[in-house]
Amino acid sequence: GEDVEQSLFLSVREGDSSVINCTYTDSSSTYLYWYKQEPGAGLQLLTYIFSNMDMKQDQRLTVLLNKKDKHLSLRIADTQTGDSAIYFCAESIRGGGFKTIFGAGTRLFVKA
Amino acid sequence: GAVVSQHPSRVICKSGTSVKIECRSLDFQATTMFWYRQFPKQSLMLMATSNEGSKATYEQGVEKDKFLINHASLTLSTLTVTSAHPEDSSFYICSALRRDVNEQFFGPGTRLTVL
Numbered sequence: 001g002e003d004v005e006q007s008l009f010l011s012v013r014e015g016d017s018s019v020i021n022c023t024y025t026d027s028s029s030t031y032l033y034w035y036k037q038e039p040g041a042g043l044q045l046l047t048y049i050f051s052n053m054d055m056k057q058d059q060r061l062t063v064l065l066n067k068k069d070k071h072l073s074l075r076i077a078d079t080q081t082g083d084s085a086i087y088f089c090a091e092s093i094r095g096g097g098f099k100t101i102f103g104a105g106t107r108l109f110v111k112a
Numbered sequence: 113g114a115v116v117s118q119h120p121s122r123v124i125c126k127s128g129t130s131v132k133i134e135c136r137s138l139d140f141q142a143t144t145m146f147w148y149r150q151f152p153k154q155s156l157m158l159m160a161t162s163n164e165g166s167k168a169t170y171e172q173g174v175e176k177d178k179f180l181i182n183h184a185s186l187t188l189s190t191l192t193v194t195s196a197h198p199e200d201s202s203f204y205i206c207s208a209l210r211r212d213v214n215e216q217f218f219g220p221g222t223r224l225t226v227l
Binding site: 031035040041042043044045048088099100101102103104105107 | 116118146153154155156158161205207214215216217218219220221223
């Protein structure tokens with residue numbers, strides 16, 4: 001079946017790095033995504049990675065993909081209080097149109 | 113980027129009434145839009161895929177007669193919650209697929225409260 005799992009809560013100090021982890025089950029995933037959701041708002045796409053890549057860096061964000069273990073991580077360098085939000089891991093399924101399966105979200109709390 | 117709007121952002125209605133939520137892609141055409149439901153502190157659950165000019169595809173367990181979806185134009189999809197009940201209270205989020213960049217753009221969400 002299709003399932004995406006992630007830890008529910010992460011607390012870090014301002015200036016430290018944050019690492020949010022995610023595991024998925026569908027080996028036919030084509031794209032893997034990280035979205036950010038601030039309170040009461042919709043989702044903002046932060047970054048994505050193709051399933052045939054193992055790393056992608058975009059400014060303070062680094063995505064690592066271990067396809068063998070079906071493990072995805074998002075590292076935020078120099079975490080700021082404005083990074084406090086819920087971060088969703090998601091995968092799109094080959095053959096499912098553009099169907100996207102979301103994890104439950106990791107709530108990141110940044111302490112000043 | 114691309115902009116997707118939803119209207120209304122918040123709605124409170126009485127039990128038994130119907131509520132329509134609009135999702136618009138403002139600066140691109142979207143043949144495919146998606147409707148999600150999000151319960152507090154939970155993930156997004158895909159309800160249905162809305163295809164312009166054809167019937168929506170509903171996910172398992174979603175009642176198509178309760179959640180009516182219409183995608184009559186390339187920039188507008190509507191979700192109507194019919195005969196709403198308190199258990200329908202939730203945050204409804206739409207997204208529009210922009211095929212030239214192969215990316216979904218999300219609306220800001222609509223919070224529905226059924227009294």
